[in-house]
Amino acid sequence: xxxxLRTLALLAxxxxxxxxxxxxxxxxxSVPGSPSASENSVETGDSEEVQAPTYPATPQPSDAxxxxxxxxxxxxxxxxxxxPLDQITRDNVDQLEVAWTYRTGDxxxxxxxxxxxxxxxxxxxxxxxxxLCSAMNIMISLDARTGEEQWRYDPQVAKxxxxxxxxxxxxxxxxxxxxxxxxxxxxxxxxxxxxxxLIAVDAETGELxxxxxxSGMVDLWQGIGEKVPGWYSVTAPPVIVQDVLVTGAQVKDGxxxxxxxxxxxxxxxxxxxxxxxxxxxxxxxxxxxPEGETYTRGTPNMWTTAASDEELGYVYxxxxxxxxxxxxxxRSEEENEFSTSLVALDVNTGEPVxxxxxxxxxxxDYDLGSQPTLVxxxxxxxxxVPALILPTKQGDIYVLNRETGESLxxxxxVEAPGGGVEPENLSPTQPSSGYHSLAFPxxxxxxxxxxxxxxxxxxxxxxxxxxxxxxxxxxxxxxxxIQYPGxxxxxxxxxxxxxxxxxxxxxxxxDIPNHNRLLPxxxxxxxxxRPIYAGGENEEEQPPAEGAGDPQIGAxxxxxxxxxxxxxxxxxPCTAPPYGGIRAIDLASxxxxxxxxxxxxxxxxxxxxxxxxxxxxxxxxxxxxVLTAGGLIFIAAATDDLIRAINIGTGEVLWKDVLPAxxxxxxxxxxxxxxQYVLISxxxxxxxxxxxxxxxxxxxxxxxxx
Amino acid sequence: xxxxxQPRGATGWALLIFALILAFLGLVLAAGGLWLxxxxxxxxxxxxxxxxxxxxxxxxxxxxxxxxxxxxxxAGTVIWAVWEVGLSPWELLPRVFGYIVLGVxxxxxxxxxxxxxxxx
Numbered sequence: 091x092x093x094x095l096r097t098l099a100l101l102a103x104x105x106x107x108x109x110x111x112x113x114x115x116x117x118x119x120s121v122p123g124s125p126s127a128s129e130n131s132v133e134t135g136d137s138e139e140v141q142a143p144t145y146p147a148t149p150q151p152s153d154a155x156x157x158x159x160x161x162x163x164x165x166x167x168x169x170x171x172x173x174p175l176d177q178i179t180r181d182n183v184d185q186l187e188v189a190w191t192y193r194t195g196d197x198x199x200x201x202x203x204x205x206x207x208x209x210x211x212x213x214x215x216x217x218x219x220x221x222l223c224s225a226m227n228i229m230i231s232l233d234a235r236t237g238e239e240q241w242r243y244d245p246q247v248a249k250x251x252x253x254x255x256x257x258x259x260x261x262x263x264x265x266x267x268x269x270x271x272x273x274x275x276x277x278x279x280x281x282x283x284x285x286x287x288l289i290a291v292d293a294e295t296g297e298l299x300x301x302x303x304x305s306g307m308v309d310l311w312q313g314i315g316e317k318v319p320g321w322y323s324v325t326a327p328p329v330i331v332q333d334v335l336v337t338g339a340q341v342k343d344g345x346x347x348x349x350x351x352x353x354x355x356x357x358x359x360x361x362x363x364x365x366x367x368x369x370x371x372x373x374x375x376x377x378x379x380p381e382g383e384t385y386t387r388g389t390p391n392m393w394t395t396a397a398s399d400e401e402l403g404y405v406y407x408x409x410x411x412x413x414x415x416x417x418x419x420x421r422s423e424e425e426n427e428f429s430t431s432l433v434a435l436d437v438n439t440g441e442p443v444x445x446x447x448x449x450x451x452x453x454x455d456y457d458l459g460s461q462p463t464l465v466x467x468x469x470x471x472x473x474x475v476p477a478l479i480l481p482t483k484q485g486d487i488y489v490l491n492r493e494t495g496e497s498l499x500x501x502x503x504v505e506a507p508g509g510g511v512e513p514e515n516l517s518p519t520q521p522s523s524g525y526h527s528l529a530f531p532x533x534x535x536x537x538x539x540x541x542x543x544x545x546x547x548x549x550x551x552x553x554x555x556x557x558x559x560x561x562x563x564x565x566x567x568x569x570x571x572i573q574y575p576g577x578x579x580x581x582x583x584x585x586x587x588x589x590x591x592x593x594x595x596x597x598x599x600x601d602i603p604n605h606n607r608l609l610p611x612x613x614x615x616x617x618x619x620r621p622i623y624a625g626g627e628n629e630e631e632q633p634p635a636e637g638a639g640d641p642q643i644g645a646x647x648x649x650x651x652x653x654x655x656x657x658x659x660x661x662x663p664c665t666a667p668p669y670g671g672i673r674a675i676d677l678a679s680x681x682x683x684x685x686x687x688x689x690x691x692x693x694x695x696x697x698x699x700x701x702x703x704x705x706x707x708x709x710x711x712x713x714x715x716v717l718t719a720g721g722l723i724f725i726a727a728a729t730d731d732l733i734r735a736i737n738i739g740t741g742e743v744l745w746k747d748v749l750p751a752x753x754x755x756x757x758x759x760x761x762x763x764x765x766q767y768v769l770i771s772x773x774x775x776x777x778x779x780x781x782x783x784x785x786x787x788x789x790x791x792x793x794x795x796x
Numbered sequence: 797x798x799x800x801x802q803p804r805g806a807t808g809w810a811l812l813i814f815a816l817i818l819a820f821l822g823l824v825l826a827a828g829g830l831w832l833x834x835x836x837x838x839x840x841x842x843x844x845x846x847x848x849x850x851x852x853x854x855x856x857x858x859x860x861x862x863x864x865x866x867x868x869x870x871a872g873t874v875i876w877a878v879w880e881v882g883l884s885p886w887e888l889l890p891r892v893f894g895y896i897v898l899g900v901x902x903x904x905x906x907x908x909x910x911x912x913x914x915x916x
Contacts, residue, residue, distance in 0.1 A: 534878050535837050536838075536881060539886075539890055540890045541889070541890055541893075541894075542890055542893075543841065543890060543891065543894055543895075544821070544824055544825065544828070546890040547825060547828045547841045548828065548830065550838065550841075551828060551831055551832050551835065551837070553834060553837075554832060554835035554836060579910055666881075666884075667886050668886075707886065
């Protein structure tokens with residue numbers, strides 16, 4: 091940004107924030123449950139009234155990242171995952187080599203799968219430094235040139251706090267407006283942890299920020315209720331909009347209806363004080379709940395990363411489903427209203443401005459996993475409209491006006507199948523995007539697969555025995571039901587990327603069904619399915635891992651999920667490949683430009699034995715793409731442990747390298763001292779069954795090239 | 797029944813064991829195939845299974861007809877597979893690959909079978 095532009099932006103935001111302060115104060119005064127009236131302010135030793143931050147809202151690096159930077163999880167607040175760097179091109183990408191490798195040292199004890207490690211980390215790069223977090227939330231800064239460690243802060247998160255997986259997708263970076271550069275924590279790195287803390291450290295030294303919360307920390311368990319480690323965890327980076335830091339949390343799926351709340355909270359990015367809370371069950375409650383009460387239990391939560399519009403002051407929350415995913419009979423009106431919706435929240439008030447629901451009465455765990463991408467969407471008449479792209483697990487991609495939430499393309503309400511255990515509650519229709527869908531036609535018997543005719547026959551029999559009425563087949567208890575696409579997508583947390591100059595949207599996706607059954611309560615008890623709070627006397631008595639069955643206490647049924655629908659004994663999927671792909675979509679029209687399977691068969695095979703086959707099969711994948719002005723897509727994600735560069739024009743793989751562990755993370759690209767790097771954390775993934783690692787690997791062209 | 801009149805060499809035993817395995821695989825396919833038909837699914841597995849049972853039994857009895865029958869099941873399978881999924885290599889894999897492996901063994905055992913049939 092030029093100095094002139096920066097001044098203009100500053101002026102614009104000054105006037106904006108003056109307006110918002112007045113509004114924010116008025117709101118707070120009328121709310122009896124605001125933090126000023128609670129013990130929170132006593133605890134932090136601050137007797138001042140808590141209100142929206144009064145700092146002049148300066149544009150943050152995340153709002154206008156320098157060309158060589160990666161300033162937020164999706165590169166900037168708009169989450170384009172597109173970099174203007176072009177030193178690495180389609181012609182020279184085959185010369186990429188490892189510039190340096192760094193190891194965090196955060197490795198699990200015991201076997202990869204039992205460890206539940208799935209770091210999924212994407213570092214930030216601002217100036218000359220990289221900022222990342224390890225699986226167990228160790229915050230680390232590296233020299234972006236060499237990978238040399240500059241500092242680390244270990245918050246000592248206990249193993250018991252690991253929810254579904256030990257994940258830290260990233261950190262946020264924040265510059266305190268007007269603070270002198272040499273002041274401690276003038277620039278700071280903030281993360282949310284598995285044990286539900288917000289932690290702010292100085293970006294230069296890694297020292298805790300004494301002015302933030304309680305000596306650098308905010309306890310997110312406040313107002314949530316009984317503290318059960320692993321039930322309420324932050325795995326995604328917070329977003330900062332107009333100096334308000336916004337976070338949700340992951341509530342471990344399927345435990346009980348009486349689960350931690352899905353409340354979304356906004357904190358002052360400087361002081362860590364609660365500015366507002368959005369509890370859909372208690373819309374009038376804007377601060378902490380009164381003593382002895384909690385935020386509404388079991389409501390839909392946001393475990394993934396939000397996007398934001400600094401100018402509008404809106405944060406876009408991809409909400410998940412209620413705590414009990416596969417049965418909805420006890421859900422409140424608000425839950426049905428907001429579950430699996432994108433909610434635009436005004437950060438000055440914490441009130442929803444608009445919301446858009448992507449599945450009605452979600453009984454399939456179709457949480458919104460993808461971070462939306464903000465674009466100035468091109469119209470036929472040559473003008474643009476401020477919009478956002480919202481991919482979903484069902485595969486539908488929506489384009490919404492980001493001021494109003496209205497879809498720019500027709501959204502059809504398509505008749506949905508009925509039946510199952512609660513036919514009276516199901517939505518008779520489900521939305522379908524007129525823009526684009528990543529989904530494939532419904533399964534048929536001949537889509538069943540295997541290694542031999544015998545396991546294929548087995549899968550064909552299972553197909554015929556299951557309840558399957560196409561997309562949105564209602565859950566059943568008397569027999570298994572097929573859920574297709576499965577809960578891994580479609581598009582998941584890796585999200586999509588947009589190259590606005592070329593007018594191309596890139597989305598990778600999974601194409602895998604799940605084979606599920608509701609378990610009547612007696613059967614769940616026979617199987618000893620117990621919720622996370624029940625615990626066990628020793629290790630062996632711990633509740634089983636997700637997928638083996640979730641108890642859904644409070645509902646008449648537990649749930650048994652066969653994720654990826656794999657046959658017993660061989661472990662092979664019951665459906666034919668490809669299991670995942672990557673697609674280029676014309677941004678303006680939504681038409682497919684090309685579509686290729688993503689991932690080779692080299693690490694997969696029957697009985698879990700790697701086949702070493704170099705053929706492109708299209709594997710399950712987790713992790714998103716990065717686009718560059720050089721015309722390249724960098725993506726790992728697939729279970730073949732490769733990182734590759736793809737020609738954005740054709741889908742052709744131009745370069746690949748073998749990673750030492752699974753690449754289930756979004757890569758980044760950045761520049762320092764005139765050299766462009768491509769970086770990925772190879773941390774592996776317990777659920778995707780790739781090797782666990784602690785590697786951060788930077789690639790660049792040989793020195794003197796490019 | 798199986799001719800026990802002449803001594804079995806190593807290859808003779810191999811032929812018998814293979815023929816019985818073939819019949820057993822046929823039995824699995826036919827039983828599962830019958831279930832699939834009952835569920836309203838494809839008839840292919842039942843038919844192919846019955847073909848393999850018969851082929852295995854005939855080969856066990858040193859009958860060359862068993863070999864011809866195997867080749868007929870194989871040819872029918874290829875036609876069915878291409879009809880069902882076209883030329884998609886990944887989808888042809890479970891449908892055809894196993895038959896190719898078994899077919900190679902059939903051809904390897906063919907000289908033994910011919911010799912034993914000639915001396916019956």
